[in-house]
Amino acid sequence: MEQQSELQEPTYAADISSIREAQIRIEPYIHKTPVLSSETLDVLSGKKLFFKAECFQKGGAFKFRGACNAIFSLDDVSVAKGVVTHSSGNHAAAVSLAAKLRGIPAYIVIPKNAPKCKVENVKRYGGQVFWSEPTVQSRELTASKVQEETGALLVHPYNHEHIISGQGTISLELLDQVPNIDTIIVPISGGGLISGVALAAKAINPAIRVLAAEPSGADDAHQSKLAGKVVVLSEINTIADGLRASLGSLTWPVVRDLVDDVITVDDWEIIEAMRMCYEILKVAVEPSGAIGLAAILSDKFRSNPAWKSSSNIGIVLSGGNVDLGILWDSLKK
Numbered sequence: 001m002e003q004q005s006e007l008q009e010p011t012y013a014a015d016i017s018s019i020r021e022a023q024i025r026i027e028p029y030i031h032k033t034p035v036l037s038s039e040t041l042d043v044l045s046g047k048k049l050f051f052k053a054e055c056f057q058k059g060g061a062f063k064f065r066g067a068c069n070a071i072f073s074l075d076d077v078s079v080a081k082g083v084v085t086h087s088s089g090n091h092a093a094a095v096s097l098a099a100k101l102r103g104i105p106a107y108i109v110i111p112k113n114a115p116k117c118k119v120e121n122v123k124r125y126g127g128q129v130f131w132s133e134p135t136v137q138s139r140e141l142t143a144s145k146v147q148e149e150t151g152a153l154l155v156h157p158y159n160h161e162h163i164i165s166g167q168g169t170i171s172l173e174l175l176d177q178v179p180n181i182d183t184i185i186v187p188i189s190g191g192g193l194i195s196g197v198a199l200a201a202k203a204i205n206p207a208i209r210v211l212a213a214e215p216s217g218a219d220d221a222h223q224s225k226l227a228g229k230v231v232v233l234s235e236i237n238t239i240a241d242g243l244r245a246s247l248g249s250l251t252w253p254v255v256r257d258l259v260d261d262v263i264t265v266d267d268w269e270i271i272e273a274m275r276m277c278y279e280i281l282k283v284a285v286e287p288s289g290a291i292g293l294a295a296i297l298s299d300k301f302r303s304n305p306a307w308k309s310s311s312n313i314g315i316v317l318s319g320g321n322v323d324l325g326i327l328w329d330s331l332k333k
């Protein structure tokens, strides 16, 4: 008799149960962020837009969800010597704050070109700063040296199952706040955010479309989807300082299978979207956080097959940590 081959469900680093567990674990510490809307932006985009304002999350970015989940998942013995991470800023501040709440030290490796306000956030939350060169290799090497010296545990910014589950709580909240969303657009860098969002959203409603928004000067996710394998760029050029990393071994399978498409935008489109966030929504959003709006307003989205079938779009405004120094100086003149 012919043996029936069983179709195996692919397994990913997180799933709806781990994301629901994360929600319970982090609920006492995080802010439930509001969903904003604007008739002006609805008219401009031709869609109903729902902005999940993670710029109002503690630490000023969604990163606190994942960091909190990772740090509060660990037992007392494992975290006794503290945690170490490398990050261009938002994850760094999130880990510092979560470690402070857990009562353990945080050692933070930050590239020299990180925005000043993000470094200030790390210091404010008590993280100890170690500088690295602005390359992934230098960040990782410095972090492993610090790890050896301190015995601290590494909390990777995105290639980490608890980080992915923590970020996925955004979908649980958003779909509870606006159940009829049919499309969610999410900034992508290492892919921790979009992996969590896609795993949760598609488990709740498989028909929900998940789109990634990526700078054209750092379009490794776009190229990876086309190539069917992880592409690492040799050169990166974008104003979006949170979107310069490459996909990881845990995030790539989710991006490959569950992210419906990647919309790339130029830096001028990101800057224009930031201006709209300030002027119309009245919120401070950093370049990496405004890219979802930039993508929805772009010509590329209008010519994408997703355009026609998207009516109610969730946009993750992922962070609000922007250096206002130059703007402030210009006002003083």
Ligand SMILES: Cc1ncc(COP(=O)(O)O)c(C=O)c1O
Residues within 6 Å of the ligand: 061, 090, 091, 157, 158, 187, 188, 189, 190, 191, 192, 193, 194, 242, 243, 245, 286, 288, 289, 318, 319, 320
């Ligand atoms: C504000 C902001 N948005 C989006 C991202 C991208 O997140 P991920 O690396 O999980 O794709 C980052 C990463 O640092 C970020 O700081």
